[in-house]
Amino acid sequence: MHSQQIVLGVINAVGGIAVLGSYAYGIWGSPAHRGELWGGVPEGLKPFYFVSMLLAAVGYFAFSYFILFRLEPDEVRVAGRFGFVVFPVIYGAILAFSALWMPLTVAYLEHPGTGLWVAIRLTLAAVGLASVALLVALLMLNTREPQPFYWLAVAGSAAFCLQTAVLDMLVWPAFFRT
Numbered sequence: 001m002h003s004q005q006i007v008l009g010v011i012n013a014v015g016g017i018a019v020l021g022s023y024a025y026g027i028w029g030s031p032a033h034r035g036e037l038w039g040g041v042p043e044g045l046k047p048f049y050f051v052s053m054l055l056a057a058v059g060y061f062a063f064s065y066f067i068l069f070r071l072e073p074d075e076v077r078v079a080g081r082f083g084f085v086v087f088p089v090i091y092g093a094i095l096a097f098s099a100l101w102m103p104l105t106v107a108y109l110e111h112p113g114t115g116l117w118v119a120i121r122l123t124l125a126a127v128g129l130a131s132v133a134l135l136v137a138l139l140m141l142n143t144r145e146p147q148p149f150y151w152l153a154v155a156g157s158a159a160f161c162l163q164t165a166v167l168d169m170l171v172w173p174a175f176f177r178t
Contacts, residue, residue: 002072002073002074002084004073004084004085004088005068005069005071005073005084007088008067008068008087008088008091009068011088011091011092011095012064012068012091012095014095015091015092015094015095015096015098015099016095018095018096018099019095019098019099021099022098022099022100022101022102022103023102025102025103025106026102026103026105026106027102029106030106030109030110033106033109033110036109037102037105037109038175039172039173039175039176040175040176041171041172041175042175045171049167052159052162052163052167053163055159055162055163056159056160056162056163056164058156058159059155059156059157059158059159059160060156060160061156062152062153062155062156062157063134063138063153063154063156063157063160065149065153066149066150066152066153067087067153070149070150070153071084071141071143075142075144076141076142076143077141077142078137078140078141078142079137079140080140080142082137086133086137087134087137090130090133090134090137091134093126093127093130093133094127094130094131094134094164097123097124097126097127097130098127100119100123101120101123101124101127101168104116104119104120104123105120108120120173120176121173124164124168124169124172124173125169127164127168127169128161128164128165128166128168128169128170129165129169131157131160131161131164131165132161132165134157134160134161135154135157135158135160135161138150138153138154138157139154
C-alpha cells in the first residue's frame with residue numbers, strides 16, 4: 001500500500017473514531033436531548049432521513065474502498081492538476097467537522113446562543129461542501145479503473161452528498177430553530 005493511502009487510512013480510522021465517539025457522547029451522554037437532536041424535522045420526513053443516512057453510510061464505504069484500494073496514488077490526477085493528496089485533505093475536513101456537529105448541537109441545546117448556532121451552521125456547511133468537493137474530485141478523476149468500481153464510488157459519493165450537503169446542511173437547520 002502506498003504511503004498516501006496509509007495516511008488516508010489513518011485519517012479514516014482516527015476521524016471515524018472521533019465521529020462515532022461524538023455521536024456516543026450526544027446520544028448516550030445526553031439522553032435528555034435525544035429527541036431534540038432531530039431539531040423539529042417532521043415525522044413524515046424522518047423515514048426519508050433514515051434511508052438517506054443508510055445510503056450515505058453505504059456510499060461512504062463504496063467511495064472509500066475505491067479511493068483506498070483501487071487507485072494508484074502516483075497516477076491520480078484530479079482535474080488534470082491535483083494528485084492523490086486532495087483525498088486526505090477532503091476526508092480530513094469531512095471527518096473533523098462531522099465530529100464537531102454533535103457536541104456543538106448538545107451544547108446549543110443546553111445553552112442556546114447565536115455563537116453556537118453559527119458554529120453549528122458553519123460545521124454543517126463545511127461537511128456539506130467537502131462532500132461536494134469529493135464528488136467533484138471523483139467526477140474529474142483520470143482513472144483507468146474498471147467502470148463498475150468507479151461508478152459505484154460516484155454513486156456512493158452522490159448519496160453522501162444528498163445527506164450532508166442537502167439534508168444536513170440545508171433541511172435540518174431550517175427545522176432546528178423553529
